[in-house]
Amino acid sequence: MDKVFFTPHRTLFLMLAITGISFLISHDSAMGQLAGIGTLLLAGAKGRLVLLDFMELRHAPALWRWGFEGGLLAVTALLAVLYLAGGR
């Protein structure tokens, strides 16, 4: 997506919208573990927006940006695996 799409206002509303969606799906007991995985993935998505748009890493050198994005992806994935391993 074009870098210019992510203006401060759009990032703000996107973050608030994701927060609302996270809140709603966490209340949906019918979704079971899918709700938990969704909650973690949405937290990771918000974290990515913070890194790229709030911290301005979208315009940082690729290696710099990928290092932080990679770390975020790894932690989010590990938390999801631990959540599934925990069961229920």
Place this chain on the structure above:
Amino acid sequence: MVGQATDRDRGGALGKNAPCHPAVRVPGVRDFWILIAAECSLFSFFFITYMIGRGGDVDLYRTSQQALSRDLGVFNTCVLIIGSWSVMQALGSLRREHARQASHYLAGVIGCGVIFAGVKVFEYADKISHGLFPTTNDFFTFYFVLTMVHMVHLVIATVVLAVMRRGVMAGHYHSGQMDVLESGAIYWHLVDLLWMFLFALLYLLQ
């Protein structure tokens, strides 16, 4: 060379007048990112430890979680996000040499920090009044320790931005000298980033 260009030359990525394709650059003081990476690593360790603990007794964690107010958690999440937006607006204003406007946005961020801390103190008081302490069980140990460590970071970020706001008002920062101010902003965003996961793990994850 990135280090030789001024912020105006580089084009602040977030200002209203920012160019469509800002130059590639690392915001803030470069070495400051080592601290950011260290903080992210430390909290990642906390999050993973929490999930391992949760996996050992899911029922206890789920039951204990019911005592937390999700509404207040969502409210505080929105407060931090609005605070982060306000920081971005402050940087954008300063990049356009609008120091007065930047100081107003920074005042908004400081207000967000105070509101967040106030809500957390209310939450702590509420838990304690209901007989829920850090020693009650593993979940509340994690809840109190993680959120208190996070709040220490929030207080530091708020105080740093308050000091920087005084600098902005005194004319110490301008569009060509933004690295220190950007570093302060990045620290605030770190607080926001960490809360995204704390909120998901402690309040939402069922």
